[in-house]
Amino acid sequence: MTTSISIPSACDFHLHLRQGEMMKMVTPQVASGGVSLAYIMPNLQPPITNTDMALKYKAELEALAPQVTFYMTFGRSTEGKQSRYRRCQVVSSGVTTNSDAGIENYEIYYPVFQAMEEEGMVLNLHGEIPSDHQKNICVMNAEEKFLPQLEKIHNAFPKLKIVLEHATSEAAVNMVKRLGDTVACSITVHHLQLIVDDWAGQAHHFCKPVAKYPQDRQALREVVASGRVSTGTDVRLFCIGHPRFFLGTDSAPHPSHVKETAHAHAGVFTTPLVLPYLAKIFESMGSLDKLENFACHFGRQFYGLKQKDGFEDLKVTLVKEENVVVPASYQVSNENPEAGAVVPFLANKDIGWKISQNFY
Amino acid sequence: MTTSISIPSACDFHLHLRQGEMMKMVTPQVASGGVSLAYIMPNLQPPITNTDMALKYKAELEALAPQVTFYMTFGRSTEGKQSRYRRCQVVSSGVTTNSDAGIENYEIYYPVFQAMEEEGMVLNLHGEIPSDHQKNICVMNAEEKFLPQLEKIHNAFPKLKIVLEHATSEAAVNMVKRLGDTVACSITVHHLQLIVDDWAGQAHHFCKPVAKYPQDRQALREVVASGRVSTGTDVRLFCIGHPRFFLGTDSAPHPSHVKETAHAHAGVFTTPLVLPYLAKIFESMGSLDKLENFACHFGRQFYGLKQKDGFEDLKVTLVKEENVVVPASYQVSNENPEAGAVVPFLANKDIGWKISQNFY
Numbered sequence: 001m002t003t004s005i006s007i008p009s010a011c012d013f014h015l016h017l018r019q020g021e022m023m024k025m026v027t028p029q030v031a032s033g034g035v036s037l038a039y040i041m042p043n044l045q046p047p048i049t050n051t052d053m054a055l056k057y058k059a060e061l062e063a064l065a066p067q068v069t070f071y072m073t074f075g076r077s078t079e080g081k082q083s084r085y086r087r088c089q090v091v092s093s094g095v096t097t098n099s100d101a102g103i104e105n106y107e108i109y110y111p112v113f114q115a116m117e118e119e120g121m122v123l124n125l126h127g128e129i130p131s132d133h134q135k136n137i138c139v140m141n142a143e144e145k146f147l148p149q150l151e152k153i154h155n156a157f158p159k160l161k162i163v164l165e166h167a168t169s170e171a172a173v174n175m176v177k178r179l180g181d182t183v184a185c186s187i188t189v190h191h192l193q194l195i196v197d198d199w200a201g202q203a204h205h206f207c208k209p210v211a212k213y214p215q216d217r218q219a220l221r222e223v224v225a226s227g228r229v230s231t232g233t234d235v236r237l238f239c240i241g242h243p244r245f246f247l248g249t250d251s252a253p254h255p256s257h258v259k260e261t262a263h264a265h266a267g268v269f270t271t272p273l274v275l276p277y278l279a280k281i282f283e284s285m286g287s288l289d290k291l292e293n294f295a296c297h298f299g300r301q302f303y304g305l306k307q308k309d310g311f312e313d314l315k316v317t318l319v320k321e322e323n324v325v326v327p328a329s330y331q332v333s334n335e336n337p338e339a340g341a342v343v344p345f346l347a348n349k350d351i352g353w354k355i356s357q358n359f360y
Numbered sequence: 361m362t363t364s365i366s367i368p369s370a371c372d373f374h375l376h377l378r379q380g381e382m383m384k385m386v387t388p389q390v391a392s393g394g395v396s397l398a399y400i401m402p403n404l405q406p407p408i409t410n411t412d413m414a415l416k417y418k419a420e421l422e423a424l425a426p427q428v429t430f431y432m433t434f435g436r437s438t439e440g441k442q443s444r445y446r447r448c449q450v451v452s453s454g455v456t457t458n459s460d461a462g463i464e465n466y467e468i469y470y471p472v473f474q475a476m477e478e479e480g481m482v483l484n485l486h487g488e489i490p491s492d493h494q495k496n497i498c499v500m501n502a503e504e505k506f507l508p509q510l511e512k513i514h515n516a517f518p519k520l521k522i523v524l525e526h527a528t529s530e531a532a533v534n535m536v537k538r539l540g541d542t543v544a545c546s547i548t549v550h551h552l553q554l555i556v557d558d559w560a561g562q563a564h565h566f567c568k569p570v571a572k573y574p575q576d577r578q579a580l581r582e583v584v585a586s587g588r589v590s591t592g593t594d595v596r597l598f599c600i601g602h603p604r605f606f607l608g609t610d611s612a613p614h615p616s617h618v619k620e621t622a623h624a625h626a627g628v629f630t631t632p633l634v635l636p637y638l639a640k641i642f643e644s645m646g647s648l649d650k651l652e653n654f655a656c657h658f659g660r661q662f663y664g665l666k667q668k669d670g671f672e673d674l675k676v677t678l679v680k681e682e683n684v685v686v687p688a689s690y691q692v693s694n695e696n697p698e699a700g701a702v703v704p705f706l707a708n709k710d711i712g713w714k715i716s717q718n719f720y
Binding site for chain 2: 131135141196197199200203204206213214215217218259261263264343
C-alpha cells in the first residue's frame, strides 16, 4: 500500500483570491496546499480589465505569498492584445460571482480571438449559458448547452488555445477530447468528489457550475485517470492521465454567514489543502499515480508556463495518516471577528493525507 | 381582468403537521390557507403505524383545528387491512424526513396491496428510489427511475387506487396519465413554481423530491391547466384540469435554524397561504379557472372522501390586491423563543392575492 508520495509542487489554473481581508487570509494558503503556480481569476469588484489593475493586484498577492508564481487574467478580452500578460478569460454573463459584466454573444469578440490566435494567447471560457426556461436551460445543463459555442469558436480559430474552465459534465469531457490538441479543460478538486446530491441542501458544496450526475463525475474521474499516451516527449507524461485535463480548483472562499443563509453564495474553498484533497480522491479512484500529471505538469505544459527562478519543480511530500481532520473553519481576520470564517471543503472530515514536507 | 374568485374550501392531500410546539403553530394555519380537508402524513417520531396512534394524533389535530376534516395515514402498509382508516402510505427508504423505516422491495407487500385492492383502499407512494452512483441515480432522476415500479404495481393490481405523491417530473405526469383511471398524482404548490435553479443555494426552496428542469415544471403546469374532459358527471368538472392531478402541498415546516445551515432540512412551508399562492401561480399561467378543480374537487373525487357535516363546500373568496406580502417568518412558539421561526414559501414577496372571506 502506498503510504507516501513525493511530487513537484502543484499548479492551480483557476483560482479566486479575493480582495482585502479575505485575500490576506487566503493567499498565504496557496502554498500551504502545495501549490506554487496559480492562475488568478479577475472577477473582483471592480473586475480586473487592464494591465495596470492586474499588476497592482499581482504585487499585492506576491507580497502575501512570495513562494508562489502568479499569472493574472483579465475579465474582458478586449484589452488582451495590448497586454503584457498572455491570458484572457471570458466569463459568460450571470453565472459566476461578479460576472454581470460578462459576455454572451461570442461572435462580436471574433476579431479579438483572431488576434489572440495570432499572438499565441490562451482563451479561458466559463462554459455556461444563462438559464432560459423557455429553452429548458437551467443550472444542470447550462454547461452542456454551451458546448456548441465552444465548438463553433474552435472551428473558427482552430489554432487558438482554449481552456474550458471547471468542466463538470460528461458532455464537456467528450467534447474537449474530440476537439483536439488546442482545446483543454480545467477540473476542480470538488467536482472530482461531488454530485448533485451533495449540494442539495448543503450550502458549502454549492458552487457554479453545480456538480452534476454520478455519470458526469465518473467521466471527470475517468479522464484524469485514463491511460492515454501523451504526445509529449517527457517520459513522466506517458500513460498517466490526459494531457489536456488538468487542475484548476476554482477555490472560491466565502465567509460562512453568506453560505449558511437563505441565499448561499456559490463557491467551495479548497486552497489550504489542495494536494491532500487530491491524494484522498485519487487514492479512492485507485489512481494515485495519475495525481502528479494532473496537478503538476499538464496545465503548465498546455499553457507553456514556467515557475519563477528558484521554484522549478521543488518537491512536496504527502503522507497517508489516520486522523488528518480538515479544520472546521478558517477565520478571515484575527483583528476583525465580524469578517467571519470560511468553512473549507470536507470540514471536520478525516481526509487521510497530509503534506509532511512542503516545497518552501 | 379577474380581481376576485369564490371557490369551495380546498383539500390538501399531502400534509405534514409535525408534533409538539411545531404542530401547535402549524395546525391552525391549515384553515387560514383556505384548506378544510387535510390528508396527514405519518412520518413522525415514532412513525404512525397503527390505528391507536393515528386516532390519538387525529384528536390532537382536531383540537387545534376544529374546522378541518382530517384523514390519517400509516407509515407502514402492514396494518392497513385491519384499520378503520382506508388509506395507506408507503414511503421509500431514505428519501424523506424520518423515513428510515421505509421500504424498498415492493413485492413483499403484494399480499397487502391485494387486500387493499379488494377493500377499495388507496395506496400512496413516495415515488423515489435511493441514490445509487453506480446506476447514475441521484436526486434529479430518483422519481423517474421509480416509475417502472409504479407501472409494475399498477399492472399487478390494476384496480388498486394508487396516488403518486408530490410528482415533480414530466416523466411522472406522462406515466400517470397513461396508466389510467386508478392511478393519480398529487402536486405541491411549490413544484408548480420552482425549478432546480431555485433551490441551488436557496435552502428554503430545498425539498424532497427536489424541483427539477423547466420542462418538468411546464409538464406539471400543463396537466393542471389542461382541457381534458372529465369522465365524471359533475358539470363543474368539465374541461378544466385533469381529474387525476390534484393538490397535495407536502408543506413541511422546519425552523430556519435547521434550514439556514450547512445541512438544510428538506421541506417548503406553504400551509398558511395555500390558496393565495395557488391563485398567484394559476393566474401567472393564465389558468385561474382551473384552480378550483385542482385544489377543491379532483382529490376528493379520486379518494371518494367527504368533509365532515356542516363543512361541505363552504366558500372561500380570494381577492387580487397589491402589496399582499408573505410574512418573513412564523414564530414556532410564543413561550419558547428557542424553538425558532419557520420561513414560509416566498417570504417577503408580494403574491398579489389574499383570502378576503374564509370558509369558517
